[in-house]
Amino acid sequence: MSRYARFVWSVAAAVVVTAAVPVAARAGDGVGRYEAQELVWGPCDQEGALECASMTVPRDWRHPGVGADLTVEVSRHRAADPAKRRGVLMMAAGGPGASGLGRPAGFVAASPEVGAVYDVVSFDQRGVGASSRAVCQTDDQFRDFYAGDFRDRSPGALRGVVERSREFVRGCLAGGDLVRYLDTDQAVHDMDLFRELLGVRKISYYGPSYATWLGAYYATEFPQHVERAVLDSNLAFDGSWEQAELGQPMSFQRRFEQDFLPWIAKYDSVYHYGGTAAGAKATWEARRAALRERPLTVGSSTIGPNQLDNATIQGMYNAGLWPSLASVLASLEHWDTTTAAERQRAAKTFANYLSPGFNAVYFPVTCNDTPWNRDLGHWVRQSAADTEKYPLLGARELAYASVCAFWPASDAPHVKVTGKGLPPTLMLNSVHDPATYYEGALRAHRALKGSRLVTVAGGGDHGQYQNGNACVDSVVDAYLVEGKVPAHDLECAANSLPVPTS
Structure with missing residues (x-):
């Protein structure tokens, strides 16, 4: 059994699967050829220091080798200071449906201290943009x-x-059966293959909006591979999409x-x-x-x-x-x-x-x-x-x-987020966020045991890190760069509202 398949087996107990056969048992040895590939990096179009590569993934991680393979396009921005490099920070886009491929460049520009010590990597989720693309x-x-x-x-x-x-x-x-294999669990396995091909045992993670759901699922299914995680503007990932x-x-x-x-x-x-x-x-x-x-x-x-x-x-x-x-x-x-x-x-x-x-x-x-x-x-x-x-x-x-x-019935597993086996996770949310409302974020916070919640009081912006809030940015930077975990939940004041220029 391959290393990846052994690990899937080891964490299967953390995942509640709706189908009769556990995910790990179905994964079998069919993942070996995906682990054996090498990422061939080259410049991304018009992205300066950003590199891109194509990663081959199974159409269905629950039945690897069945059906045509998919391509997930990945990107990276190497740590600006190789001597101080401390690892890989994987980031993902929201939506689901937004492109993440070009985001490391903007992320590093906005947070140079983080970009100095991390290779910041991202990807277009299966179905999105430069990856195997869904059409409806x-x-x-x-x-x-x-x-x-x-x-x-x-x-x-x-x-x-x-x-x-x-x-x-x-x-x-x-448009074909690709849409049947677009779910968060499939994307989580794509992410972990990406980690494997990068040659690192653990990653840190930053994800806003839907990417909080994605990150919480990844951390639940692969807790041994998470070093630090920032979940920004949290969906209620403790329950269903409905x-x-x-x-x-x-x-x-x-x-x-x-x-x-x-x-x-x-x-x-x-x-x-x-x-x-x-x-x-x-x-x-x-x-x-x-x-x-x-x-x-x-x-x-x-x-x-x-x-x-x-x-x-x-x-x-x-x-x-x-x-x-x-x-x-x-x-x-x-x-x-x-x-x-x-x-x-x-x-x-x-x-x-x-x-x-x-x-x-x-x-x-x-x-x-999740069911509807x-x-x-x-x-x-x-x-x-x-x-x-x-x-x-x-x-x-x-x-x-x-x-x-x-929509036709899906065999995607139900993942119960608990925080078991994870280091303290940092969560961010404003009290009037329209898309990832605070009440749902509180439920997610309670579900993710050991997490720390930074509440941005008096505001309602969606996306708190790199939003011009010095209080939030300082907490996140200290967490990612130095490993400083807040002793308890804390509060930051919201940004001042804009003043019209004319």
């Missing part, structure tokens, strides 16, 4: 998926939403109403959007209703109510985006007299939301990872309630949940 939709189908008004609860509108979700699933499956996503309508609405609307109202002299939070909300809702009756054309994009939702949702992730979002919202109020620069900014804002490639990984992973309620009647009722209470994100709930309701 054309550009036109992607636009159709978000067309119309998700708040429309008429029978015809609901049927249309459900049918577009069904068509999305058909499109994914028509549970995690059901909390997001509340947290996005909270961020919008309690943080953004008071901020834009404070600068009514700049944006003329309403001098109170209630007044600004009324202006936003009136514009949304007007876009439903008469959508606008911005470049090649049609801007209707769902597109207004999407742009606003995107702007909730980080307060640094608020001045740009507010300027675009203000321009919609005098569209007939906007300048060329205002229209260009609006076009960029409305075009920059997700993509067919992102969705082609996001939905397979979230649908494959497949009762469409339940989702019609649940989405009606969330549309009423939390319309910003709740309105699209039926579209997203229906995809997983139609």
Whole structure:
């Protein structure tokens, strides 16, 4: 039995598997030829000091050798000070569906002390970008998926939403069986093969957003290979994707109403959007209703109510985006007299939301990872309630949940995160994070025994490290570089909110 297969066997007890045969028993000796490969490094396109290589992985780690192999593209930025090099820091992208390949370069530029002592490595998760890529939709189908008004609860509108979700699933499956092997457990095994091929026994890890789920699974399945881990803006990885996503309508609405609307109202002299939070909300809702009756054309994009939702949702992730979002919202109020620069900014804002490639990984992973309620009647009722209470994100709930309701059953294992066998893990979260809401992060913190939580109080940005917060950065840098573990959970004050430049 190969070293990798022996290790999989040794940690199988940490993983609760839904299928009848344990993962380790199914892995067998079929992994040997993957371990025997060598990574051939070369310059990444236009990435300066960043190197890239192609790694061959099994299509299905639970049945290695069955089906065509996949390629996972990997990258590295070598430690700036080889004499002080202390190991490998693996980082991953969020989503699921975002690209991680080019991230080490920006990471090292933002944290040179960390980059001096670590080889910082990353990858495009299977299905993403330069790796073996999943395809579910054309550009036109992607636009159709978000067309119309998700708040429309008429029978015809609901049927249309459900049918577009069904068509999305058909499109994914028509593109081949790759989407069936896009789940967090498969990605975890890809990561550990990468570690093996780098020739190191342990890695340190940094992951934001979905990459907290990915990192928690990796640490649970391969605790002996984790030296230090930073999980930034944590999903509720102690439960299911359905549970995690059901909390997001509340947290996005909270961020919008309690943080953004008071901020834009404070600068009514700049944006003329309403001098109170209630007044600004009324202006936003009136514009949304007007876009439903008469959508606008911005470049090649049609801007209707769902597109207004999407742009606003995107702007909730980080307060640094608020001045740009507010300027675009203000321009919609005098569209007939906007300048060329205002229209260009609006076009960029409305075009920059997700993509067919992102969705082609996001939905397979979230649908494959953990079970979903497949009762469409339940989702019609649940989405009606969330549309009423939390319309910003709740309105699209039926579209997203229906995809997983139609998704074929998966044999992905259920991984119970406990923290057993791990060194202290550092977790970061803001109290009003819209995407990885604090309540879920607290549950994840309790599940990951021995972890330390850094709470960013008074803010709601998504992604805390390298976000200009000196308190957070100093804690993380000391942990990664010097191994300093906070004695207990601690709190950092949030960044000051932005001030408009005009």
